[in-house]
Amino acid sequence: MNDKLLKLSETQCPVDELLRYVRSHRCLDCGKCVFGYEGAAQLELTLTDITMKKSRSTDLAQLTKVCRYMREQSLCDDGVELGDTALAVFEQYGDEFAAHVAKKGCKAGVCKSFVTYHILADRCVGCGDCVDECEDDAILGKKKFIHVIDQDECTQCGKCLSACEEDAIVKAGAVKPRCPAKPIPCKR
Amino acid sequence: MVKLTIDGQAVEAREGQSVLHAALDGGIYIPHLCDHPDLEAKGGCRLCSVTVNGGQIPVPACTTIVEEGMVVDSRSESAEAVRRTSMELMLATHPADCTGCPKYGKCELQSIYQYMGVNGQDWRQKSRPVPTDEKNPLISHLFTRCIRCGRCIRACQDKRGVKVLEYIRDSSGVHAGVPEGKSLADAGCRFCGACIEVCPTGSIMDAVGIMGKHQSYADDVVPCRAECPAHIDIPAYIRAVREGRPGDAHAIIREKVPFPLVLGHICNHLCETGCKRTELNDPMGIRNLKRFAVEHDTEQAWKSKGFQKPRTDKRVAVIGSGPCGLTAAYYLNKLGHDVTVLEKRPQLGGPMTSGIPGYRLPLEGVMEEIRYIIDSGVKYEVNREVDNAAALRADYDAVLVAVGVSKGRKLPLPGAELPQVHTAMDVLADSRAEADLSCLGQTVCVIGAGSVGYDVARSLVRSGMTVNLACIEQADKILADKDDQEEGAQEGVNLFPGRSFEEIEAADGKVTGLRVHTVLSSTYDRATGKVTEVAEEGSQMVIPCDSVVFATGQHTGLQDYADFGIELNSRGYPVMDGFKTSEDGIFAAGDAITGISFVIKAIQQGREVTAEIDRYLGGDGQIDEALVERAANPYIGQAEGFAALPRVEQELRDASERTADNMDVYHTYTCEQAQCESSRCLQCDLRLQFQRVKLWNEYGGDNG
Known part of the structure; x- marks a missing residue:
């Protein structure tokens, strides 16, 4: 079992970390047994979907099932270890997985699909630097207006974050700051 | 024997046998995919999961060895659950378009999932497309369909020792294949077809156009033998030559024809047209190897083998002593009948001694083969022209008209x-x-x-x-x-x-x-x-x-007689019903009924008409004989550059030298040449050593 996956910091997302672990696992290079290889493949496919906010309600149950078989029916210790590790991560970080599957958010702010960007009204000076930086035209508002990010257009690239000299733009996980719905004249 | 119980049924198994094969031999079907009866069991697919002695954790039946008193349950809840999950996982990433697959209806994966009634819909589905590779000769790779059972790899590595196929990881995932993107030829493939034979799905198949040309699967797999009119066991005799056993090679040829040396010189070698090596470069020099084998058989061990049935009191006259007539005479005598060959020319042999020139066929060799037939007890009269077959029939129990087409x-x-x-x-x-x-x-x-x-x-x-x-x-x-x-x-x-x-x-x-x-x-x-x-x-x-x-055609000459005693058509050929002429007890075969053809065809006609005449005389028509036991080593090993090995030709004498005499224009292969040439054989017949995996519906009982 890989213990490192059970000692994650606050900035590490367990879903993302497990996915990375699966992707580099020997089971995906081998193919000699169904549970080792196809189990790892299902872990990869499903975890990828979960991090991308595309999970199904049955995902955790299915993954738990396949990991138990990996632990029990793999041809060698590699598959056993991967199943074991994944089950331990599910158990330890059950809340995190549940939050992802319920599409509520990624607490660590790692899974891009769950992260949103916001412009704080009390800091924005309406300079327009962020508007110029955004390649997706997702930032609304003329100069001297408090800018607003159109969440439907935003691709979470994060470039606006560094463009803003006022530190008015923030990343948010599950808890979102209160922001205006559309651009309003800037008072500062 | 080991006694155990499988699914409530008492089963006897061999010591050391796997639970899976004990069950299958006992008529109890347990699904299985990565197992093949001729390959080492690995237990990777887990479809054969069973529980043993009431245990909860299922184990693969293929890698579990039988023990006395063992109680095996293939239908326990936990075994079924493992089996279903495994199948679902395989199907989740396998392409779903079965109807578009060339293996449709013959695919083991398809058969098993239909038996189990499962699909992969509860799992993330993603087929792993791998470009289909039709660039290799003889073998098509469609690895999108690969389920990684590893049977082809085990066949190539362990059974054949060729070691070309391995598990490959590329952007599409893991599948069987050739490392480093090499072609099969460059990797040293020997094109034996073992991989095709054991692949349970449509991942490795015979290239388009290779199969379906003949009446049976075996004929498609070994086309040289199928194309030979006499169906000589060609791969077996080529193997004997390669292994330094020319006597065995000669005997194998002798199983089907009494004129190996004649054929070694002048056969039109339809076998070579069928040879699969043609897809790599040039066909095997099958005819030349035949000549080599016959000329190097110093022991003639075949002479003491073969059947000789007890004498019957039946008398048969054979008109004509060409390859058809003498072949029939040879086998009819072996069947115990009293045979007399009647030849109008001063010597026996028909075209073998009076048509085909000496520079193609040395007379001494022909005479030796004819002498053996005569020495075996066939009587003959030369300078004896028969002008009425019906009159002759009065003195014999059967008459064979094998006059050929000797009239220009x-x-x-x-x-x-x-x-x-x-x-x-x-x-x-x-x-x-x-x-x-x-x-x-x-x-x-x-x-x-x-x-x-x-x-x-x-x-x-x-x-x-x-x-x-x-x-x-x-x-x-x-x-x-x-x-x-x-x-x-x-x-x-x-x-x-x-x-x-x-x-x-x-x-x-x-x-x-x-x-x-x-x-x-x-x-x-x-x-x-x-x-x-x-x-x-x-x-x-x-x-x-x-x-x-x-040199504009030949005919039988039968219409030149006032009355030959059998019905003839307008072109002078006997009116035939199979090998029967219009008259009871008078048969005809060879060129006299087919028109001008080749010696091997005439010999086969002689064999077939022999069976017919024997049955007419009350026999069983059985002339098959085995003169050599077959033992082919399937471990062919590695051979670098195998695909490109050039065909070895017999040395042709200089034109000036060869027109100065009437001797054979070719030199027989040297031992070294015969060794080189015989080593080029793909040994297609080895494929047939593999047992066919039986599908669930071929087992008895209530497996449905």
């Missing part, structure tokens, strides 16, 4: 009746008998450039004559094979292709030349026998000559 045919040209105009049959017989040919003069025109035309032309060149060979076919459509054309040209045969014949010119009753004109094209209508031609204007010319020889 002339074209109805003006001048064809002149004394210096002959047929190929007569000239070849005289030439073979080393009779005086001075009546032909110094310059001869031969009409017709089939193999008989070339036989005449090349024989007469050896008698010191100038030979002009003319035919209506254009140069690229000449009927004789390429070797004949090339060697004939080297020996000085003057070829006049694309000529139509007008008249044989003469002065004072002596031939002076053949008047011809050039044709731009010609078509022959087989039904009417008419030739339609487009003549080139102003192309008329006279080829000067002292005599003319027609």
